[in-house]
Amino acid sequence: MEIQLLYWHWLLLGMILMIAEIFMPSFTILWFGLGAIIVGLLGIVFDVSFSIQMVIWAISSMLFTIMWFKFLRPKKNDNKTSDGAREAVIGEAGKVIKAPTEGSRGIVRFVTPVLGDDEWEFITEDDVELGDRVYIRDFSGNTLVVAK
Numbered sequence: 001m002e003i004q005l006l007y008w009h010w011l012l013l014g015m016i017l018m019i020a021e022i023f024m025p026s027f028t029i030l031w032f033g034l035g036a037i038i039v040g041l042l043g044i045v046f047d048v049s050f051s052i053q054m055v056i057w058a059i060s061s062m063l064f065t066i067m068w069f070k071f072l073r074p075k076k077n078d079n080k081t082s083d084g085a086r087e088a089v090i091g092e093a094g095k096v097i098k099a100p101t102e103g104s105r106g107i108v109r110f111v112t113p114v115l116g117d118d119e120w121e122f123i124t125e126d127d128v129e130l131g132d133r134v135y136i137r138d139f140s141g142n143t144l145v146v147a148k
Contacts, residue, residue: 003050007043010036010053031068035061089114089136094146096132100124105143108134122146 017033038060039053048056092114100106105121106128114120114136126148128134134146 005043005050005053007040010040010043010057014040028065031064032057032061034064035059086139090138092136093133094120094136096122096128096130096134099128099130108144108146120144124148 014033014036017029017036021027021030021033035057039057042048042056043053092110094108094110094114096106097109097119098104098107100123105123107119108122109119112118121142122134122144123140124134124146126134126146128146128148132148134148136144137147138145
């Protein structure tokens with residue numbers, strides 16, 4: 001007895017898998033659902049055996065997955081790396097809440113946290129006073145280098 005799946009079985013399976021993707025955080029089931037949709041659409045046009053349907057499903061799912069990882073996946077800056085994090089905060093503005101003195105560094109506060117903290121020690125070549133707005137130019141260890 002041969003298994004016979006009609007085109008609408010594949011379309012239904014594809015839709016179920018794509019809906020299931022909503023509830024799964026892995027973002028992998030979608031490609032199997034799209035592969036099933038492809039088999040269903042081909043089933044409308046061609047009458048193929050179950051084994052050929054399974055091969056088409058496997059190949060199309062694999063191709064969708066490869067296309068996702070190679071071409072379509074968003075290329076986001078990874079702000080967890082030191083270079084990405086550094087570039088992301090250069091130019092951020094903050095307000096001086098403690099002016100630097102000869103023996104101590106100043107402290108700047110940001111409206112939104114910079115790298116997980118809203119207050120940072122800073123050094124600068126400019127003369128700054130309490131309440132001045134400064135901008136991040138660079139990092140020196142765990143200290144910001146700012147400019148007025």
